[in-house]
Amino acid sequence: MNLIILGAPGAGKGTQGALLAERKGLRQISTGDLLRDAVRRGTALGRKAQSYMNAGELVPDAIILDLAREVIADTDQGFILDGFPRTIVQAEALDPMLAELERPLDGVVVLDVPDDVLVKRISGRRSCPECKAVFNVYFDPPAREGVCDHCGAQLTHRPDDEPETVRRRLEVYRAQTEPLIAYYERSGTPVHYVDGQRGVDAVADAIDDVLEPEPA
Ligand code: AP5
Numbered sequence: 001m002n003l004i005i006l007g008a009p010g011a012g013k014g015t016q017g018a019l020l021a022e023r024k025g026l027r028q029i030s031t032g033d034l035l036r037d038a039v040r041r042g043t044a045l046g047r048k049a050q051s052y053m054n055a056g057e058l059v060p061d062a063i064i065l066d067l068a069r070e071v072i073a074d075t076d077q078g079f080i081l082d083g084f085p086r087t088i089v090q091a092e093a094l095d096p097m098l099a100e101l102e103r104p105l106d107g108v109v110v111l112d113v114p115d116d117v118l119v120k121r122i123s124g125r126r127s128c129p130e131c132k133a134v135f136n137v138y139f140d141p142p143a144r145e146g147v148c149d150h151c152g153a154q155l156t157h158r159p160d161d162e163p164e165t166v167r168r169r170l171e172v173y174r175a176q177t178e179p180l181i182a183y184y185e186r187s188g189t190p191v192h193y194v195d196g197q198r199g200v201d202a203v204a205d206a207i208d209d210v211l212e213p214e215p216a
Contacts, residue, residue: 001078007111009169010118011196017082019204027075030082054159056168061089086177108184111196122166126155
């Protein structure tokens with residue numbers, strides 16, 4: 001199964017993408033995580049991407065497309081694209097890429113969450129730079145404040161999670177990424193809408209239901 005998970009910053013793409021990957025044996029491909037890793041390691045890609053990310057802007061399409069092509073081609077299992085594509089240009093480039101690799105898309109999951117909930121989730125997010133686990137001081141706090149439950153590393157607050165940058169990320173999402181929903185509707189790819197404002201488990205169950213509905 002090859003899926004895209006779409007939604008605004010803080011909608012739960014990373015959280016649900018990880019759960020879905022585990023349940024269905026898929027690979028979660030998060031361009032945000034790949035970029036943050038590159039920034040942390042100080043690679044050429046990371047140096048190019050960092051200023052865009054910290055300003056809440058999108059990294060240029062050409063950079064992202066090279067990265068995505070490399071990772072998708074390297075994956076022989078089904079995948080969940082989390083945070084990619086993010087512009088019409090990226091979506092238009094993804095279509096021939098998947099056709100060439102003979103990896104057709106099975107669907108797009110859209111997580112729908114109101115802005116006030118997004119802002120609260122993002123302000124409470126704490127991430128583990130080592131094992132990538134994500135916590136939330138309001139909704140899913142770690143057992144020991146500031147410490148990852150899984151690997152004991154110090155949790156961090158993402159630099160792009162500052163309020164002003166979050167506002168910009170939301171604007172960029174509305175202008176450049178939300179139009180992808182209509183793009184996939186037009187393309188005939190199944191688009192599944194999920195109410196993402198409920199708890200993590202309820203959202204995961206709702207995703208399972210839309211992907212594998214009970215027979216009538
Ligand atoms: P990226 O990392 O993709 O960030 P994003 O899309 O802004 O999404 P987030 O990671 O903020 O949120 P999420 O939806 O994954 O939510 P999460 O599960 O963490 O991209 C970052 C930057 O990289 C971009 O701004 C851009 O610069 C660049 N970039 C990346 N891809 C690119 C591309 N394709 N093209 C160009 N540039 C690109 O959840 C958020 C919080 O809420 C967590 O604390 C979590 O614990 C909590 N939470 C989740 N679900 C629930 C729930 N149901 N109930 C309560 N709390 C919940």
